[in-house]
Amino acid sequence: xxxxxxxxxxxxxxxxxxxxxxxxxxxxxxxxxxxxxxxxxxxxxxxxxxxxxxxxxxxxxxxxxxxxxxxxxxxxxxxxxxxxxxxxxxxxxxxxxxxxxxxxxxxxxxxxxxxxxxxxxxxxxxxxxxxxxxxxxxxxxxxxxxxxxxxxxxxxxxxxxxxxxxxxxxxxxxxxxxxxxxxxxxxxxxxxxxxxxxxxxxxxxxxxxxxxxxxxxxxxxxxxxxxxxxxxxxxxxxxxxxxxxxxx
Amino acid sequence: xxxxxxxxxxxxxxxxxxxxxxxxxxxxxxxxxxxxxxxxxxxxxxxxxxxxxxxxxxxxxxxxxxxxxxxxxxxxxxxxxxxxxxxxxxxxxxxxxxxxxxxxxxxxxxxxxxxxxxxxxxxxxxxxxxxxxxxxxxxxxxxxxxxxxxxxxxxxxxxxxxxxxxxxxxxxxxxxxxxxxxxxxxxxxxxxxxxxxxxxxxxxxxxxxxxxxxxxxxxxxxxxxxxxxxxxxxxxxxxxxxxxxxxxxxxxxxxxxxxxxxxxxxxxxxxxxxxxxxxxxxxxxxxxxxxxxxxxxxxxxxxxxxxxxxxxxxxxxxxxxxxxxxxxxxxxxxxxxxxxxxxxxxxxxxxxxxxxxxxxxxxxxxxxxxxxxxxxxxxxxxxxxxxxxxxxxxxxxxxxxxxxxxxxxxxxxxxxxxxxxxxxxxxxxxxxxxxxxxxxxxxxxxxxxxxxxxxxxxxxxxxxxxx
Numbered sequence: 001x002x003x004x005x006x007x008x009x010x011x012x013x014x015x016x017x018x019x020x021x022x023x024x025x026x027x028x029x030x031x032x033x034x035x036x037x038x039x040x041x042x043x044x045x046x047x048x049x050x051x052x053x054x055x056x057x058x059x060x061x062x063x064x065x066x067x068x069x070x071x072x073x074x075x076x077x078x079x080x081x082x083x084x085x086x087x088x089x090x091x092x093x094x095x096x097x098x099x100x101x102x103x104x105x106x107x108x109x110x111x112x113x114x115x116x117x118x119x120x121x122x123x124x125x126x127x128x129x130x131x132x133x134x135x136x137x138x139x140x141x142x143x144x145x146x147x148x149x150x151x152x153x154x155x156x157x158x159x160x161x162x163x164x165x166x167x168x169x170x171x172x173x174x175x176x177x178x179x180x181x182x183x184x185x186x187x188x189x190x191x192x193x194x195x196x197x198x199x200x201x202x203x204x205x206x207x208x209x210x211x212x213x214x215x216x217x218x219x220x221x222x223x224x225x226x227x228x229x230x231x232x233x234x235x236x237x238x239x240x241x242x243x244x245x246x247x248x
Numbered sequence: 249x250x251x252x253x254x255x256x257x258x259x260x261x262x263x264x265x266x267x268x269x270x271x272x273x274x275x276x277x278x279x280x281x282x283x284x285x286x287x288x289x290x291x292x293x294x295x296x297x298x299x300x301x302x303x304x305x306x307x308x309x310x311x312x313x314x315x316x317x318x319x320x321x322x323x324x325x326x327x328x329x330x331x332x333x334x335x336x337x338x339x340x341x342x343x344x345x346x347x348x349x350x351x352x353x354x355x356x357x358x359x360x361x362x363x364x365x366x367x368x369x370x371x372x373x374x375x376x377x378x379x380x381x382x383x384x385x386x387x388x389x390x391x392x393x394x395x396x397x398x399x400x401x402x403x404x405x406x407x408x409x410x411x412x413x414x415x416x417x418x419x420x421x422x423x424x425x426x427x428x429x430x431x432x433x434x435x436x437x438x439x440x441x442x443x444x445x446x447x448x449x450x451x452x453x454x455x456x457x458x459x460x461x462x463x464x465x466x467x468x469x470x471x472x473x474x475x476x477x478x479x480x481x482x483x484x485x486x487x488x489x490x491x492x493x494x495x496x497x498x499x500x501x502x503x504x505x506x507x508x509x510x511x512x513x514x515x516x517x518x519x520x521x522x523x524x525x526x527x528x529x530x531x532x533x534x535x536x537x538x539x540x541x542x543x544x545x546x547x548x549x550x551x552x553x554x555x556x557x558x559x560x561x562x563x564x565x566x567x568x569x570x571x572x573x574x575x576x577x578x579x580x581x582x583x584x585x586x587x588x589x590x591x592x593x594x595x596x597x598x599x600x601x602x603x604x605x606x607x608x609x610x611x612x613x614x615x616x617x618x619x620x621x622x623x624x625x626x627x628x629x630x631x632x633x634x635x636x637x638x639x640x641x642x643x644x645x646x647x648x649x650x651x652x653x654x655x656x657x658x659x660x661x662x663x664x665x666x667x668x669x670x671x672x673x674x675x676x677x678x679x680x681x682x683x684x685x686x687x688x689x690x691x692x693x694x695x696x697x698x699x700x701x702x703x704x705x706x707x708x709x710x711x712x713x714x715x
């Protein structure tokens with residue numbers, strides 16, 4: 001089994017430790033990996049801004065780069081959702097290569113759960129962890145149950161973490177409300193974005209979160225930005241970092 | 249004004265914005281409890297979605313069937329292309345009956361047509377009889393929510409409004425006292441009215457009848473005394489069969505306010521003896537939306553307001569920040585479809601979190617439509633130069649691995665060396681309330697290359713081994 005690492009552009013540049021944690025986890029499970037260095041960005045910022053003609057070349061480029069790999073894995077629900085759910089706009093619906101790439105692209109917790117069939121990780125992480133359910137992982141990829149829908153679903157991220165010795169989870173008032181990042185929304189609607197972030201953080205503070213985690217570094221970049229500015233005693237880690245730090 | 253500016257103004261009164269958020273979240277939680285109590289909730293949503301999509305696919309046929317059956321029951325049916333025509337028709341009917349005083353139950357459709365100012369200009373007194381709607385009418389404000397029109401107001405605000413308009417005691421804010429006062433005043437209006445106007449929640453094609461849902465019974469009160477009842481409805485309000493109500497009435501109130509059912513579900517099937525019943529069917533852009541495969545499903549909306557209650561942006565920016573009769577997620581689709589140039593900021597008043605889609609009782613893919621709406625605005629050249637140019641620039645930058653890596657390195661280096669005041673300047677909205685990430689010396693791609701080199705030089709721990 002060979003995995004092509006799909007590392008979101010901003011993770012490549014600003015959160016290399018999240019990419020390296022992903023590498024460590026894959027190696028832990030004996031998975032061979034490669035990083036196709038030609039990759040840049042999946043095109044989500046342009047598509048979310050409505051700029052489809054600007055997003056399209058990046059989507060074509062992505063498929064060209066990744067089409068030869070059996071599995072494509074990213075430590076981001078949002079970027080995977082872009083490929084899986086929105087690439088259909090850029091390709092013919094019968095385009096075999098594009099459809100294969102869309103189908104073979106996995107978010108990390110989803111890959112660990114559904115492909116590697118990991119059900120328990122050996123390791124220790126003796127902290128109270130607050131899980132931020134990143135919206136695209138939750139409601140686009142269905143990596144867990146959303147509070148609006150009355151249906152049972154496995155909770156991949158929590159299930160993976162809950163195997164770690166000593167870990168406990170903080171109980172939030174609003175378990176899956178958006179953090180307010182939203183890409184360019186964070187800047188265009190700065191006031192609402194920051195109020196949303198503030199409200200999430202206060203929920204975590206009241207619930208006793210020591211370590212705040214999520215499947216998307218973009219949500220965490222926004223939340224950590226507020227946490228640092230307000231000097232709150234919360235450590236922010238992508239869940240891949242928690243797993244990489246804990247596994248033995 | 250654009251949504252961000254109005255939202256900023258709303259949030260400037262932070263305690264009030266927080267109160268507003270909590271008030272609506274409370275409704276969302278009530279909805280969750282009600283939805284949990286129905287084991288077949290998701291099946292109901294699916295059924296409702298299919299009925300609505302089926303109806304929309306055959307809308308012209310169902311409309312004709314409805315008209316035929318309504319006429320057979322003695323109802324007079326009118327067709328209006330747009331708001332002005334709707335208002336003209338209503339006015340003509342009122343004139344024919346020499347109506348001077350009209351009572352209305354809540355109707356977002358008449359808000360959409362701006363009926364009240366039109367009729368008032370023609371010397372007709374209009375009283376909105378839904379309590380929330382009446383409060384905003386007294387204040388000369390538009391509703392801020394389609395189900396809870398005065399949700400932006402606190403009881404103290406209502407006390408002040410009533411003090412000014414109906415002479416309640418200054419400073420009174422006891423809800424029981426205030427509603428009692430409203431009730432007494434509204435009862436007089438009901439008794440004095442020459443005609444009643446209602447909206448329509450569901451019109452039934454096979455029977456030619458319709459249903460109006462209220463919690464205050466004001467639709468019944470308004471149309472039971474006068475000899476004239478006018479019902480205004482959008483053409484999308486149709487359902488094929490009376491039995492379909494079993495699906496929609498169960499979903500509507502649970503989704504809207506977390507009640508098992510609205511207090512009054514009033515059925516109207518023809519005029520009373522010696523009275524007249526008129527139905528005005530309004531298009532006002534709906535058949536244009538029907539033509540669009542991308543946005544057609546927005547016509548399935550049953551106006552429950554659940555997408556507003558759950559929307560984290562709506563809760564924190566208030567209904568008036570949308571400057572649209574229907575605010576929130578569904579409004580951010582419907583309103584720009586009608587006038588994209590005037591409302592181009594609405595589809596961006598959204599993080600694409602998808603909560604609206606998951607809460608919607610008729611399963612409208614709201615956040616996907618909001619996503620598509622942004623591209624729709626781009627095709628109409630309404631995105632604004634700075635957004636378009638910056639996205640063109642970034643797209644170009646991301647089209648080359650080398651340019652991307654170099655630009656990333658330059659940005660990281662700048663962040664590492666620039667003094668704080670240079671990074672956190674007024675031109676950086678990110679940095680107003682947030683820090684930027686620490687810039688690492690090496691990118692992932694550099695660290696990964698190093699890691700792979702190390703592994704090769706230590707073949708014993710090569711790829712595939714446990715680390």
